[in-house]
Amino acid sequence: MSDEVKRGLEGVVVSESRLSYIDGDAGELGYRGYAIEDFARRASYEEVLSLLWNGEWPTRSERDAFAARLADQRNLDPDVYDLIANLAEREVDPMAMLRTVLSALSAYDEDADAAPDDREANMAKGCRITAKLPTVLAAFARLRDGDDPVDPRSDLDHAANFLYMLNDEEPDEVAIETFDTALVLHADHGLNASTFSALVTTSTMSDLHSGVTSAVGTLAGPLHGGANQNVMRMLQEIDDSGKGPREWIEDAVDGGERIPGFGHRVYNVRDPRAAILETYSERLGETVGDPRWYEYSVAIEEYMAEEKGLAPNVDFYSASMYYQMGIPVDLYTPIFALSRVGGWIAHMLEQYEDSRLIRPRARYVGDRNREFVPIEER
Numbered sequence: 001m002s003d004e005v006k007r008g009l010e011g012v013v014v015s016e017s018r019l020s021y022i023d024g025d026a027g028e029l030g031y032r033g034y035a036i037e038d039f040a041r042r043a044s045y046e047e048v049l050s051l052l053w054n055g056e057w058p059t060r061s062e063r064d065a066f067a068a069r070l071a072d073q074r075n076l077d078p079d080v081y082d083l084i085a086n087l088a089e090r091e092v093d094p095m096a097m098l099r100t101v102l103s104a105l106s107a108y109d110e111d112a113d114a115a116p117d118d119r120e121a122n123m124a125k126g127c128r129i130t131a132k133l134p135t136v137l138a139a140f141a142r143l144r145d146g147d148d149p150v151d152p153r154s155d156l157d158h159a160a161n162f163l164y165m166l167n168d169e170e171p172d173e174v175a176i177e178t179f180d181t182a183l184v185l186h187a188d189h190g191l192n193a194s195t196f197s198a199l200v201t202t203s204t205m206s207d208l209h210s211g212v213t214s215a216v217g218t219l220a221g222p223l224h225g226g227a228n229q230n231v232m233r234m235l236q237e238i239d240d241s242g243k244g245p246r247e248w249i250e251d252a253v254d255g256g257e258r259i260p261g262f263g264h265r266v267y268n269v270r271d272p273r274a275a276i277l278e279t280y281s282e283r284l285g286e287t288v289g290d291p292r293w294y295e296y297s298v299a300i301e302e303y304m305a306e307e308k309g310l311a312p313n314v315d316f317y318s319a320s321m322y323y324q325m326g327i328p329v330d331l332y333t334p335i336f337a338l339s340r341v342g343g344w345i346a347h348m349l350e351q352y353e354d355s356r357l358i359r360p361r362a363r364y365v366g367d368r369n370r371e372f373v374p375i376e377e378r
């Protein structure tokens with residue numbers, strides 16, 4: 001058994017998967033063999049979920065049935081609204097809220113007692129979790145602002161319904177397309193840290209809710225999903241500083257800061273999702289007549305490429321895009337979770353089919369053979 005330490009498990013292959021293909025040198029990403037550029041703007045989040053969970057694109061009638069199944073599960077138990085209201089009153093961080101409420105949802109799940117690897121029960125749980133998370137987040141966002149939650153509408157698709165519940169207003173076509181594409185692009189990405197964390201949890205034959213709860217906690221960190229809100233805070237700091245974006249970023253880099261939205265464990269080139277999200281960020285800037293956030297982003301990208309050889313990841317252009325949609329900055333990471341939950345579930349479904357306990361080792365570098373001294377003699 002080798003004692004070589006692979007810090008951060010970099011480059012270690014721990015399993016096989018048919019879900020997403022990533023070529024980090026070519027900057028390519030595909031779900032189940034389909035390149036994201038071919039479907040990101042043309043397939044809805046519901047279709048992508050169906051592809052990830054079932055292996056094939058749904059036909060129109062399959063898509064409609066699946067979308068209706070999800071739409072049917074959007075309501076929350078009144079106890080869950082009470083929990084969200086309590087957390088909103090305490091002004092907890094939205095990711096901590098999401099993690100807490102997600103865990104609580106298992107208490108209300110009618111398949112809670114099913115065997116952890118029961119595929120039918122897991123598909124049903126997966127639909128309920130995915131359908132309820134947007135209701136949870138929108139209710140929280142409204143309650144903390146002193147507004148009543150807006151009931152979900154079953155006649156709206158997943159993306160449109162979330163924006164409707166958040167703003168109490170039907171979104172326009174541009175907002176729906178933008179948000180739906182963001183959901184599609186964030187849905188899966190190989191064994192990223194949060195997906196891996198879900199898989200570690202369910203490799204013990206723990207249940208789907210536990211896996212998703214572990215994953216939300218992992219996504220929250222600033223090195224992973226938490227980076228998107230830090231990107232927007234950086235753009236706001238630049239705006240407030242009175243400095244140009246290039247000058248600001250140069251000072252930050254010279255000061256040894258890590259720039260959110262740049263660098264990646266797998267991509268050595270530009271993240272292909274960033275290219276698509278950039279077009280939406282640019283378009284929204286033009287639509288609202290304020291290209292500032294997009295222009296700052298472009299200037300930062302140029303500097304980072306020239307001076308650091310680093311390219312943007314998925315969290316970089318999504319920040320200015322969500323901001324221009326009027327979404328509160330601390331909701332960006334929970335929105336990432338609303339999408340990635342589909343990928344987490346897909347990976348757990350895949351793993352349950354052929355599961356083995358995930359249990360690596362650490363090389364022990366501490367003392368050995370020390371003599372025990374009882375407490376009375378210490």
Ligand SMILES: CC(=O)SCCNC(=O)CCNC(=O)[C@H](O)C(C)(C)COP(=O)(O)OP(=O)(O)OC[C@H]1O[C@@H](n2cnc3c(N)ncnc32)[C@H](O)[C@@H]1OP(=O)(O)O
Pocket residue numbers: 008222223224225227257258259260261262263264265266308310313314315
């Ligand atoms: C959805 C996602 O999770 S995408 C990633 C979101 N996270 C971020 O955007 C946070 C900023 N980025 C980072 O911190 C890193 O690039 C990570 C965490 C994404 C990847 O980390 P790792 O693969 O461990 O790379 P590592 O931290 O070893 O970085 C390699 C080198 O690039 C530098 N580097 C990497 N990212 C950045 C950055 N954002 N800003 C400045 N320098 C950076 C490191 O300082 C390091 O330089 P060194 O070798 O001279 O010390």
Ligand SMILES: O=C([O-])CC(=O)C(=O)O
Pocket residue numbers: 188189190191192193265266313314
């Ligand atoms: O794959 C990763 O390590 C991070 C990432 O881009 C994602 O989870 O979408």
